[in-house]
Amino acid sequence: MAERPAHLAHLEHLGDATKFSPQIHALIPKCDLLENFSPAEVRLLAHFMDVYQAPAGAEIIREGEGGDFMLMLIEGKVEVLKRDRWNVPQMIAVVEAGKTLGEMSMIDGEARFASCAAIEPTVFVVLTRVKLQELITKEPRLASKILMKLVYMLSQRLRQTSAKLVNYLEK
Amino acid sequence: MAERPAHLAHLEHLGDATKFSPQIHALIPKCDLLENFSPAEVRLLAHFMDVYQAPAGAEIIREGEGGDFMLMLIEGKVEVLKRDRWNVPQMIAVVEAGKTLGEMSMIDGEARFASCAAIEPTVFVVLTRVKLQELITKEPRLASKILMKLVYMLSQRLRQTSAKLVNYLEK
Numbered sequence: 349m350a351e352r353p354a355h356l357a358h359l360e361h362l363g364d365a366t367k368f369s370p371q372i373h374a375l376i377p378k379c380d381l382l383e384n385f386s387p388a389e390v391r392l393l394a395h396f397m398d399v400y401q402a403p404a405g406a407e408i409i410r411e412g413e414g415g416d417f418m419l420m421l422i423e424g425k426v427e428v429l430k431r432d433r434w435n436v437p438q439m440i441a442v443v444e445a446g447k448t449l450g451e452m453s454m455i456d457g458e459a460r461f462a463s464c465a466a467i468e469p470t471v472f473v474v475l476t477r478v479k480l481q482e483l484i485t486k487e488p489r490l491a492s493k494i495l496m497k498l499v500y501m502l503s504q505r506l507r508q509t510s511a512k513l514v515n516y517l518e519k
Numbered sequence: 520m521a522e523r524p525a526h527l528a529h530l531e532h533l534g535d536a537t538k539f540s541p542q543i544h545a546l547i548p549k550c551d552l553l554e555n556f557s558p559a560e561v562r563l564l565a566h567f568m569d570v571y572q573a574p575a576g577a578e579i580i581r582e583g584e585g586g587d588f589m590l591m592l593i594e595g596k597v598e599v600l601k602r603d604r605w606n607v608p609q610m611i612a613v614v615e616a617g618k619t620l621g622e623m624s625m626i627d628g629e630a631r632f633a634s635c636a637a638i639e640p641t642v643f644v645v646l647t648r649v650k651l652q653e654l655i656t657k658e659p660r661l662a663s664k665i666l667m668k669l670v671y672m673l674s675q676r677l678r679q680t681s682a683k684l685v686n687y688l689e690k
Contacts, residue, residue, distance in 0.1 A: 433689045452674040455667070461681060484667070488659035495666035496626070496655070502673035503623040509680045510632060516687040518604045 351478055352398065353417045359408070360401040365394035365473045371422055372473065378446025381420065381497050392490055396479040402466040408449075409464040411437075415453030417476040421445045424470030430462040437463065451498055454480070522649055523569065524588045530579070531572040536565035536644045542593055543644065549617025552591065552668050563661055567650040573637040579620075580635040582608075586624030588647040592616045595641030601633040608634065622669055625651070 352361065365372065369391045376382050382390065402408055402424075409415065411431060425444055429437040440462060443449060453460050454477055484491040523532065536543065540562045547553050553561065573579055573595075580586065582602060596615055600608040611633060614620060624631050625648055655662040 430685070451670075452678060455670050455674045456678075458678065461678065484660070484663040488663050489655070491663045492655040492659050492666060495663060495670060499622075499626050499666055499669045499673060502670060502677055503626045506673055506677045506680060507623060507627075507629065507632065509677060509684055513680055513684045513687065514601070516684065 351476065353415075353474065353476060355410070355413065355415065356400055356408070356417070356474065359406060362399040362401055362471070365397035365399050366391065368399055368422060368471075368473065369394040372420070375420075375422060375446040378444070379420065379448070380501050381448050381494070383497065385493070389490055389493070392487060393483070393494070394473070396483045397473045397475050399471060399473050402470045402472070404466055404468050404470075406470075407463060407465045408470075408472070409460050409462075411461065411463040412459050414457055415450060415460050416457060416478070417474045418448055418450040418454035419472045419474050420448045421470060421472045424466055424468045424472075426464045426470060426472075427467050428462045428464055442467070448501075451502065455498070522647065524586075524645065524647060526581070526584065526586065527571055527579075527588070527645065530577060533570040533572055533642070536568035536570050537562065539570055539593060539642075539644065540565040543591070546591075546593060546617040549615070550591065550619070551672050552619050552665070554668065556664070560661055560664070563658060564654070564665070565644070567654045568644045568646050570642060570644050573641045573643070575637055575639050575641075577641075578634060578636045579641075579643070580631050580633075582632065582634040583630050585628055586621060586631050587628060587649070588645045589619055589621040589625035590643045590645050591619045592641060592643050595637055595639045595643075597635045597641060597643075598638050599633045599635055613638070619672075622673065626669070 372394060373387050373390045376385060421443060422445055425442055427439050428441040428443060430440050432438050449464055543565060544558050544561045547556060579597065592614060593616055596613055598610050599612040599614060601611050603609050620635055
């Protein structure tokens with residue numbers, strides 16, 4: 349489909365996420381985004397998402413590029429890398445199944461803050477900005493639920509980052 | 520009404536925001552939250568918000584307290600103060616009409632990151648977490664629009680804060 353993100357064209361597309369919805373639902377205890385979602389809600393949401401597979405070593409998101417999707421890992425592990433002032437990628441996190449990545453660029457379309465690369469064979473579901481808009485139009489109640497979670501997650505991260513910044517400023 | 524935030528009990532309550540909706544709509548060019556909202560959408564949203572008035576010097580939000588509302592200034596000016604490591608309040612921003620404050624605690628209920636006090640006579644509209652939930656139930660499409668804006672605003676602030684933190688860490 350024309351809507352698939354160009355930045356994922358090098359990875360294998362496994363179709364829409366519907367058939368993965370039991371697996372997605374099973375990850376809820378590890379997933380802030382889908383906390384309290386019923387199996388029916390996960391299934392409904394899955395219609396708006398696609399599944400991709402990446403071999404170990406494959407880049408999934410590249411720091412500095414624009415982006416229009418977020419993803420949730422359902423199998424495998426991903427490392428998050430940010431370039432330092434000498435332009436050398438430094439690992440800043442390792443992310444496991446149930447975790448989400450790329451929310452900020454999905455929403456604002458701006459440059460990716462960091463790169464993400466599979467460190468083992470990885471399967472993930474993708475929600476694009478276009479599909480989120482479609483979800484808002486067709487399923488506004490479910491969209492509100494997702495958006496509340498995103499606001500909550502970003503709010504928590506902003507608190508953590510602001511607290512770290514305040515600590516450094518006071519040193 | 521029982522739903523009014525206890526933390527605002529010392530301020531004058533001017534009723535629901537419906538009669539202020541033309542004034543709120545006029546502030547849209549200065550207001551990230553309501554960008555692209557039609558007069559009808561502002562009017563609808565106003566039903567879920569209340570208006571308060573604060574004299575110069577009055578505290579509106581206190582750092583460290585829990586919170587369950589956000590606000591948008593419609594008249595006046597507010598200073599934002601954060602305590603330093605010696606517990607002395609330091610002014611970190613001055614906020615004018617059209618700007619919003621308190622989004623994080625409205626969403627996550629955690630401690631206010633900073634205090635806000637009126638520096639001139641100030642009028643503001645308040646959206647509580649309870650009213651946002653009511654908006655999601657009764658007007659999910661409008662709620663999605665507001666939530667998309669909140670996600671966008673928090674994403675932008677997280678980018679700015681993360682960029683500052685990275686700068687400090689690299690020094």
